Structures are given as structure tokens and as C-alpha cells.
Amino acid sequence: MKLNTWKKALLIGVAGLLLVPLAAACGGDDDEGGSTITPGATATKDDDNGDNGDNGGEAREITVDMTDNVFTPKDIKVPVNTLIKFEADNKGTAIHNMRILSKATEGKDYASDLLVNPGESSSFEVKFTKKGVVDFQCDYHVPEMVGKIVVE
Ligand SMILES: [Cu+2]
Numbered sequence: 611m612k613l614n615t616w617k618k619a620l621l622i623g624v625a626g627l628l629l630v631p632l633a634a635a636c637g638g639d640d641d642e643g644g645s646t647i648t649p650g651a652t653a654t655k656d657d658d659n660g661d662n663g664d665n666g667g668e669a670r671e672i673t674v675d676m677t678d679n680v681f682t683p684k685d686i687k688v689p690v691n692t693l694i695k696f697e698a699d700n701k702g703t704a705i706h707n708m709r710i711l712s713k714a715t716e717g718k719d720y721a722s723d724l725l726v727n728p729g730e731s732s733s734f735e736v737k738f739t740k741k742g743v744v745d746f747q748c749d750y751h752v753p754e755m756v757g758k759i760v761v762e
Contacts, residue, residue, distance in 0.1 A: 619736065669695035669735055676726065676748065677754075678702040684757035690741050698722035699731040710746040710759065724749075 675682040676698055689696050698708035703727070709721040716739060722732035737746070738761040748755035 666682070669693040671697060673697045673699055674708060674757075676700045676702055676708065678704050678705040679706070679748065679751040681708070681748070681755060681757040684756070686757065686759045688738060688759060688761055690738055690761050693735055693737045695733055695735050696720075697698040697723045697731055697733040698726055700726045700728050703728050705750060706748045706755070707732070707750065708746055709749055710744055712736070712738070712744050715740045715742060722740065 628760060670688070670692060672688070672694060674684060674686070674696060679702070696708065696710075698706070700706050705725050707722050707724055707726050709719055711719055713719050716736075720734055720736045723736055726732045738759075741761050744759045745760060746757050747753075
């Protein structure tokens with residue numbers, strides 16, 4: 611009886627020793643499986659790029675003429691979540707700029723160069739993420755030189 615019990619204990623012990631490496635091997639496989647999650651996260655980035663592609667890939671261009679002291683056009687409609695490239699074109703004789711007052715809705719104002727000299731232009735890209743109305747202005751000729759953008 612004593613011998614049998616000892617043999618059983620030995621067998622259980624050996625079985626345990628055999629199972630430990632197997633479990634470790636399985637754990638190793640799980641780790642490899644876990645590492646494949648990282649490329650999966652990269653794929654999410656690719657999806658974002660794909661969305662940009664759906665928007666046409668390139669930014670929509672909107673030229674805004676700046677004269678003394680008016681924006682043309684001064685009422686602009688743009689689609690939401692679409693990359694827009696504004697070109698602020700100074701066709702006047704004074705210095706102008708174009709600042710979109712989007713801090714409240716987009717976290718920052720988008721703007722051309724601070725000083726756009728006569729005969730020069732300045733472009734900048736914007737993607738509005740919220741629908742609504744956003745004002746824009748020339749910092750030097752407020753409140754005369756203003757306009758609004760309807761994001762829809
Ligand atoms: Cu101005």
C-alpha cells in the first residue's frame with residue numbers, strides 16, 4: 611500500500627513536470643497572439659487614411675480674396691469633416707489676414723499668415739469637425755472686414 615501511494619505520488623509529480631513545459635509553451639503562443647494586436651492597431655490608422663481618401667484625398671480649395679476692406683466671398687459653406695484648403699489672396703493695397711474664430715468649437719483658431727502683404731497670398735488647411743457657423747475676420751480691419759463659414 612505504501613509503495614503504491616509513493617508510485618502514485620511519483621506519477622503525479624512526473625505528470626506535473628510534463629504539464630509545466632506544455633503550459634509554458636501555450637503561454638508563449640498566447641504572447642505571440644497578443645503581439646498581433648499591435649499591427650491591428652496600425653490597421654486602425656490605415657482606416658483613418660482611408661476615410662481621408664473617401665473625402666477625395668486632396669483638400670478642397672477655397673480662395674478668399676482680400677481687398678480694402680472686404681472678404682470675397684464673405685459667406686462660405688463647407689462640408690463637415692472635410693479637409694479644406696483656404697487660400698487668402700490679398701488683392702488690396704493694405705496688409706490683411708484671415709483668421710477663423712474656431713477656438714470654441716475646434717480648440718484653436720485657424721489662420722493665414724499674420725501679415726499677408728498686397729499681391730501675396732497665404733494658404734492654410736482646416737478640417738471642421740462640428741457643424742455650425744464660424745466667424746472669420748481680418749485682425750486689422752475688425753469689425754469691417756469679417757465673414758462667416760457655415761459648416762454643414
Ligand atoms: Cu484687412
